[in-house]
Amino acid sequence: MKKMLYYAAAAVLALGMAAGANAKTLTYCSESAPEGFDPALWEGGNSLDVALPVYEGLVKFKAGTTEVVPSLAEKWEISTDGLTYTFHLRHGVKFGTTDYFTPTREFNADDVVFSFHRQMDQNTPWTVEEPNAVYQYWGDMSMPDQVADMAKVDDYTVKLTLKQPSAPMLANLAMTFASIVSKEYADKLAAANQTANMDQQPVGTGPFAFVGYNPNSDIHYKANPDYWGTKAKVDQLVFSITTDAAARLQKLKAGECDVMVSPAPADVAGIKADANLATEEQEGLNVAALMFNTQEKPYDNVDVRRALDMAIDKKAIIASVLQGLGQVAVNPIPPTMWGYNKDTKNADFDPAAAKALLAKAGVKDLHVKIWAMPVARPYMPDAKTAATIIQKNFADIGVTSEIYSEDWKPYLADSQALSHDGAVIRGWTGDNGDPDNFLTPLLSCNAVDHGNVAEWCNKDFDALIKKAAIETDQAKRAKLYEEAQAIFKKDVPWATLDHSVVVMAMSKKVTGYVIDPFGLHRFEQVGLSD
Amino acid sequence: MLRFLLRRLGLIVPTFIGITIVSFGFIRMLPADPVQAMSGERGMTPARHALLMHQFGLDRPLWLQYLEYVWNLLHGDFGNSIAAAKPVFYQFRIFFPATIELSLAAISLAIVIGIPLGVIAAVRRGKLVDQLAMGGALIGYSMPIFWWGLLLIILFSGILHWTPVAGRISSDYFIKPVTGFMLIDSWRSGQDGAFRSALSHLVLPAIVLGTIPLAVIARQTRSAMLEVLGEDYVRTARAKGLPAWRVIGVHALRNALIPVITTIGLQVGYLLAGAILTESIFSWPGVGKWMVDSIESRDYPAVQGGLVLIALFVMLVNLVVDLLYSVVNPRIRHVH
Numbered sequence: 001m002k003k004m005l006y007y008a009a010a011a012v013l014a015l016g017m018a019a020g021a022n023a024k025t026l027t028y029c030s031e032s033a034p035e036g037f038d039p040a041l042w043e044g045g046n047s048l049d050v051a052l053p054v055y056e057g058l059v060k061f062k063a064g065t066t067e068v069v070p071s072l073a074e075k076w077e078i079s080t081d082g083l084t085y086t087f088h089l090r091h092g093v094k095f096g097t098t099d100y101f102t103p104t105r106e107f108n109a110d111d112v113v114f115s116f117h118r119q120m121d122q123n124t125p126w127t128v129e130e131p132n133a134v135y136q137y138w139g140d141m142s143m144p145d146q147v148a149d150m151a152k153v154d155d156y157t158v159k160l161t162l163k164q165p166s167a168p169m170l171a172n173l174a175m176t177f178a179s180i181v182s183k184e185y186a187d188k189l190a191a192a193n194q195t196a197n198m199d200q201q202p203v204g205t206g207p208f209a210f211v212g213y214n215p216n217s218d219i220h221y222k223a224n225p226d227y228w229g230t231k232a233k234v235d236q237l238v239f240s241i242t243t244d245a246a247a248r249l250q251k252l253k254a255g256e257c258d259v260m261v262s263p264a265p266a267d268v269a270g271i272k273a274d275a276n277l278a279t280e281e282q283e284g285l286n287v288a289a290l291m292f293n294t295q296e297k298p299y300d301n302v303d304v305r306r307a308l309d310m311a312i313d314k315k316a317i318i319a320s321v322l323q324g325l326g327q328v329a330v331n332p333i334p335p336t337m338w339g340y341n342k343d344t345k346n347a348d349f350d351p352a353a354a355k356a357l358l359a360k361a362g363v364k365d366l367h368v369k370i371w372a373m374p375v376a377r378p379y380m381p382d383a384k385t386a387a388t389i390i391q392k393n394f395a396d397i398g399v400t401s402e403i404y405s406e407d408w409k410p411y412l413a414d415s416q417a418l419s420h421d422g423a424v425i426r427g428w429t430g431d432n433g434d435p436d437n438f439l440t441p442l443l444s445c446n447a448v449d450h451g452n453v454a455e456w457c458n459k460d461f462d463a464l465i466k467k468a469a470i471e472t473d474q475a476k477r478a479k480l481y482e483e484a485q486a487i488f489k490k491d492v493p494w495a496t497l498d499h500s501v502v503v504m505a506m507s508k509k510v511t512g513y514v515i516d517p518f519g520l521h522r523f524e525q526v527g528l529s530d
Numbered sequence: 531m532l533r534f535l536l537r538r539l540g541l542i543v544p545t546f547i548g549i550t551i552v553s554f555g556f557i558r559m560l561p562a563d564p565v566q567a568m569s570g571e572r573g574m575t576p577a578r579h580a581l582l583m584h585q586f587g588l589d590r591p592l593w594l595q596y597l598e599y600v601w602n603l604l605h606g607d608f609g610n611s612i613a614a615a616k617p618v619f620y621q622f623r624i625f626f627p628a629t630i631e632l633s634l635a636a637i638s639l640a641i642v643i644g645i646p647l648g649v650i651a652a653v654r655r656g657k658l659v660d661q662l663a664m665g666g667a668l669i670g671y672s673m674p675i676f677w678w679g680l681l682l683i684i685l686f687s688g689i690l691h692w693t694p695v696a697g698r699i700s701s702d703y704f705i706k707p708v709t710g711f712m713l714i715d716s717w718r719s720g721q722d723g724a725f726r727s728a729l730s731h732l733v734l735p736a737i738v739l740g741t742i743p744l745a746v747i748a749r750q751t752r753s754a755m756l757e758v759l760g761e762d763y764v765r766t767a768r769a770k771g772l773p774a775w776r777v778i779g780v781h782a783l784r785n786a787l788i789p790v791i792t793t794i795g796l797q798v799g800y801l802l803a804g805a806i807l808t809e810s811i812f813s814w815p816g817v818g819k820w821m822v823d824s825i826e827s828r829d830y831p832a833v834q835g836g837l838v839l840i841a842l843f844v845m846l847v848n849l850v851v852d853l854l855y856s857v858v859n860p861r862i863r864h865v866h
Contacts, residue, residue: 025701025702027701033823035613035614036615043570043572044570140572196615199615211704212704212706214698214704214705214707214815215621215624215625215815216625216813216815216819216820216823217697217698217813217815218697218701218704220704238701238704240697240701240813241813241815242696242697242813243810243813243819244696244810244811244813246680246683247680247683247695247696247811247812247813250683250684250687250688250695250696251695251696253688254687254688254691254694254695256694256695256696256697256700256701257701406561407560407561407562407826408826409562409566409567409826409827409828410560410561410562410566412566412569412570412571412573413562413566413567413569414561414562416573426571427571428571441572441573447573449573449575449576450569450572450573450574450575450576451571451572451573452573453573
């Protein structure tokens with residue numbers, strides 16, 4: 001009997017050790033440290049990424065798409081006037097258990113109401129005092145203008161009431177800032193005067209639970225065994241913060257990370273040729289453009305803008321800068337987005353016609369300051385090379401130019417100042433798959449002294465996008481956006497350059513990785529083959 | 531000795547004032563302010579920019595901001611990081627041990643290799659080993675850190691697979707920071723293989739950061755040894771029949787080390803500067819990386835407070851080195 005017990009104990013021990021020894025760890029080499037872990041506090045992709053493994057919202061985007069599907073809400077109804085959304089919540093969802101918090105109840109309507117009201121209400125322990133932090137996305141997605149209330153109907157039903165109809169609202173609710181946090185955890189923190197811990201020690205319903213963070217170094221998660229959905233395919237998930245791109249690639253090749261972000265376009269061919277590595281590619285939900293300051297002479301003249309647009313060899317930029325990983329942009333929204341106007345066309349690349357048009361506009365000795373961003377962005381990996389191509393193109397039509405650059409932060413700030421001179425290379429990656437998310441921040445009259453770098457205010461265009469934002473019928477919205485794009489194309493506030501293909505590099509052992517159209521990085525269903 | 535100490539401490543005051551002026555002024559010379567740095571691609575309206583500048587106190591006269599900064603420093607308040615929304619001193623405490631660990635490893639390597647190399651080069655003056663040693667030192671001194679670091683990564687990590695590429699420890703381990711020194715914390719964690727992993731991650735960054743100090747120490751040691759080896763007392767020791775190792779290793783080296791100690795102390799400032807590049811290449815989460823990130827995000831309090839803390843550390847080390855110098859060199863002690 002004793003012998004049998006010994007053997008049984010040994011077997012259990014061996015099994016345990018084997019399980020530990022076989023624990024699968026997926027390591028993702030990220031490019032920068034997060035600002036924090038509170039899904040509502042931060043807008044930067046690096047901070048949204050670290051919240052994704054732990055948190056979920058009422059709805060979510062289907063992997064790799066912009067389609068909104070159920071998440072913590074199983075189903076919902078929208079009133080005919082578009083002002084009331086009734087969400088029916090999922091039963092049996094548990095918040096993850098961690099070293100610092102053990103939930104005593106399941107997810108319910110109280111958590112949803114709290115998650116919204118902490119961002120809406122003033123004078124609570126969760127009201128974030130400026131200037132250090134603010135619920136950025138809540139404000140930037142205009143939620144205060146749209147949301148009247150989020151109220152509990154019963155333990156598993158909540159009602160969202162809007163001030164005006166909002167077509168993108170469901171898409172907004174799928175974004176990370178609308179994630180549901182644990183009210184029980186929040187109350188515990190508030191009682192202990194430790195509300196700041198929400199940003200350092202997250203608790204959510206997601207497929208992973210937070211383990212710990214070594215600042216500027218690494219973040220560890222473990223699979224949440226109580227997850228309501230399809231369990232994570234790895235036992236541990238690690239974000240290894242590796243800011244240098246060359247070092248990231250070396251780590252991938254050495255097997256120290258399994259997935260890496262932002263390979264340089266010039267490295268992609270080498271990665272594809274490596275027998276141990278693979279790439280995933282997807283058309284990005286992005287756009288890059290050369291944006292003219294339409295309020296400064298001579299760019300206030302539409303013929304000048306047209307001429308300069310016509311002079312740019314955009315195919316050369318796709319070939320040289322993007323290494324073929326992208327397509328020439330026509331509209332300010334990418335072709336994968338609903339509402340895209342298929343009938344608008346770019347002017348032909350025609351230096352002779354461009355020169356003639358400039359002459360007709362009476363412009364002589366034009367000198368253009370071409371702003372080129374100093375950093376690689378998903379929509380434009382090497383703006384300086386793009387600017388060099390544009391400079392050569394301009395020279396061919398008798399336009400001299402200089403390439404101007406500065407550090408990224410001052411570049412962003414200075415290029416949106418009303419009086420900035422010249423044409424700026426900039427771009428955008430979508431937040432929620434809605435055309436409004438491109439057109440309002442980048443081209444509306446309201447955005448003229450900040451996000452609208454072209455300082456372009458066209459009343460007809462503005463009226464169309466405002467109308468589309470509150471129209472709930474998608475077919476009608478699409479029509480309005482198509483009309484708006486036609487106006488944009490006629491007025492040429494931008495020389496549209498490209499929509500890039502987003503590439504992720506990974507080990508061949510990685511399975512199930514799907515590129516997120518919003519530039520985020522999700523690992524819920526990513527596994528490692530043996 | 532006491533008068534020497536008091537005189538050295540007295541120098542700290544003007545040095546401190548100089549450092550605060552440089553820290554405060556330098557970051558403000560860069561284009562873009564902390565609020566503009568927060569705005570991102572969506573941009574920020576001028577009205578909101580003005581509001582936040584006011585809330586941060588950045589719209590006040592510069593002299594007033596400076597006086598408040600110095601007043602707070604004198605009361606031990608190094609400010610609050612705008613980017614992290616945490617006290618600067620708290621951030622410094624998190625990142626500084628990583629830099630110290632890397633710097634100690636680098637300087638240890640530099641001393642352990644550099645001094646014997648310099649001694650051998652001096653003793654074999656003019657021979658091949660001297661030329662090789664000094665040639666190597668010159669190359670080491672001249673190499674750009676970034677290039678050297680990437681070269682070593684490609685060779686030892688990428689091709690030979692002898693060392694890991696970057697970071698402080700394998701991602702298989704989560705080591706909760708207790709002291710902040712990964713070697714100590716990994717040892718204490720008891721996790722199998724953690725200490726070994728931490729040690730292997732330290733090798734390449736320590737070599738990269740330690741290369742220039744090694745070159746400097748080797749050259750300084752050679753130069754000092756040559757001077758000492760020409761002294762009468764060394765000739766006397768040899769004439770008395772003492773073994774060569776005793777003449778070189780005990781009598782000559784002891785005196786030759788005096789200027790070398792000062793050189794080593796001066797390398798501390800270099801190590802902290804060199805750490806910025808080394809930490810970036812190897813994703814080493816130290817104060818160098820923290821300062822680079824803070825400068826990029828125009829985090830005024832982090833830069834102002836962080837630079838003062840780093841400078842205070844360098845001053846402290848140099849003070850200790852000066853004291854050590856006067857202890858080791860009786861001539862200095864008697865003069866003072």
